[in-house]
Amino acid sequence: MNEIALHILDIAQNSIRAGASKISIQFIKNSVEKLYEFRVKDNGVGIDEQMLKKITDPFTTTRKHRKVGLGLSLLEQSTKQSLGEMKILSFINKGTTVYASFNYEHIDSLPIGDLTSIITILITTSRDINVVFDVLSDSQIFSISTEDILNEIGDDVPLGHIDVISLIKNMINQELLELQIYG
Amino acid sequence: MAKVQSLAELKKLRESIKSSVDLREKGNNIEEMVLIKVAMATCGIAAGAKTIMNSFIDELKKEKIENVVVTQTGCMGYCHSEPTVEITLPGKEGLIFGNVDERKVKELIERYIKNGDLVDGIIPNNYKTIE
Numbered sequence: 086m087n088e089i090a091l092h093i094l095d096i097a098q099n100s101i102r103a104g105a106s107k108i109s110i111q112f113i114k115n116s117v118e119k120l121y122e123f124r125v126k127d128n129g130v131g132i133d134e135q136m137l138k139k140i141t142d143p144f145t146t147t148r149k150h151r152k153v154g155l156g157l158s159l160l161e162q163s164t165k166q167s168l169g170e171m172k173i174l175s176f177i178n179k180g181t182t183v184y185a186s187f188n189y190e191h192i193d194s195l196p197i198g199d200l201t202s203i204i205t206i207l208i209t210t211s212r213d214i215n216v217v218f219d220v221l222s223d224s225q226i227f228s229i230s231t232e233d234i235l236n237e238i239g240d241d242v243p244l245g246h247i248d249v250i251s252l253i254k255n256m257i258n259q260e261l262l263e264l265q266i267y268g
Numbered sequence: 269m270a271k272v273q274s275l276a277e278l279k280k281l282r283e284s285i286k287s288s289v290d291l292r293e294k295g296n297n298i299e300e301m302v303l304i305k306v307a308m309a310t311c312g313i314a315a316g317a318k319t320i321m322n323s324f325i326d327e328l329k330k331e332k333i334e335n336v337v338v339t340q341t342g343c344m345g346y347c348h349s350e351p352t353v354e355i356t357l358p359g360k361e362g363l364i365f366g367n368v369d370e371r372k373v374k375e376l377i378e379r380y381i382k383n384g385d386l387v388d389g390i391i392p393n394n395y396k397t398i399e
Contacts, residue, residue, distance in 0.1 A: 091313050098309055098342060151347055156310040202322055206308070206340055243301065245339040247328050254325070 086159045088198020089121055089187060095156045096125045096183050097207055097216070103129025103181065107215045110207070112200065114222045114266055119190045120169070121197060126182040132175040140173065160185055167194035201261055205254045208234060209244050222264040229257065302336045302381055303356040309343030315350035316369075323373045324353075331377060346391055357384060364391045 086092060093110060100108045105127035113122040132140065139145045141161045146154030157173070160183075164171045169186040187194045200220070208216045208231045217230040231244075238249060261267070306312070306321045321338065328336050346352050349366025355376065356362035365376065366389055379385040 086310075086314050091318065094308060094318065095310050095313050102342060148343070151311075151343070151345065154310075155314075159310070199318065199322075202318055206318070206321060210340060243337045245337040247325065247334065247336045247338060250325055250338060251329055 086163065087195060089123065089163075089195050090198035090200045090203040092160050092163060092185065092195075093123055093125065093200075094203045094206065096160065096185075099156060099183075100125060100127035100129055100181070101210065101214060103127060103131070105129035105180065105214060107217070108207075109217045109219070111219045111221065112197075112266075113220075114189075116223055119188055120186045121189050121194070122184070122186045124182060124184045126180065128180040131177040131179055131181055132173070133177055137173065137175060141171075157183075163187070163195055167191035169194075197267060200266065201254060201258045204229065204257050205250060209250055209253065212244055220261065220264060220266060222266050225264050227260045227264055229253075229260075300335065300358045302333075302358065303354075303362070304336060304338045305341040305354040305356075305362075306338070307342065307344050307346070307350065307352045307354070308340040311343055311347035312350045312352065317351040319370070320351045320353065320368050320373060323370045324377075327373055327377050331382075333377070333381065336381075349391055352391065355380060357381070364393065365389045366391045 086095065093112065097108055097110060107128050109126045111124045113120075115122055136145070136147075141158045143153055143155050143158040148154065161171045164185050164187060167188045168191055169188055172184045173181065175181040204218045208218060208229060210216060210231070212231070212235060215231045217228065219226055219228040234244065234249070234253065238244070242249060304324055306317050306324070308317045321340065324338055328338070341354065344352060344354070344364065346364065346366055351368045352364055352366050353368050353376070354362045354364045365372070365387070368376070368389070372389065375387055380387050
């Protein structure tokens with residue numbers, strides 16, 4: 086896991102497994118505090134207190150088909166190595182928010198990575214999960230959601246259609262370049 | 269929160285989608301399409317599933333294969349063989365391929381998706397790992 090974008094994808098998978106119908110993701114480039122920050126907020130089943138206490142233990146998982154759960158442990162490690170932090174706030178049946186920050190001037194900070202692909206993959210996950218993705222760079226914001234796409238393509242075009250995906254990807258790529266998120 | 273994203277861009281998206289995939293006219297529906305699912309849990313992501321998904325999208329575009337839906341799925345329990353990809357050809361049962369790399373993507377498109385020939389690397393669906 087060597088890009089922040091991959092961590093975002095990984096954390097969002099937890100929200101999907103939690104049965105969320107709405108997932109809001111923000112990626113923030115904070116040039117005042119020199120931070121890359123992201124927040125993944127869902128309305129899924131939530132995590133109980135007992136589980137929260139040991140959630141970053143790699144040998145903790147709710148899955149049945151494997152015994153390890155590395156996602157949050159790896160994220161915690163990645164944030165700590167650049168002196169950033171990770172926070173989890175969760176309420177049973179209300180949802181979960183995961184926040185992570187990285188000091189991007191720190192030598193051990195992860196690079197942003199391929200944010201374009203990650204946004205494309207997440208917003209085209211499913212018609213039943215509305216994924217809202219905001220990218221903020223200083224005072225500028227770019228936002229796109231599953232709903233935006235569904236409004237355009239209607240009912241008869243599949244969300245994951247190869248042409249739909251390629252178009253969305255090109256569009257996001259242009260928008261991110263305008264935001265100058267990478268430089 | 270104001271959206272900076274240009275609406276004209278979305279309109280353009282709609283126009284191109286409508287012109288390029290007018291599914292009703294072509295008589296296609298999802299059951300008649302090839303479904304490609306890339307496993308994207310921690311194990312898959314760490315093994316490079318995102319790159320595999322990108323190369324599927326790029327290769328399919330390059331080969332001008334249009335009746336394909338590409339999507340992601342969670343961990344299927346085959347962490348030892350990530351990246352894994354499930355491909356369902358129309359009217360057939362889905363097959364899971366393991367240890368997929370960029371060369372494998374080309375082979376899968378060329379041989380399995382185009383011609384229906386079986387390719388190495390199939391994970392049998394009765395394969396069990398833990399316990």
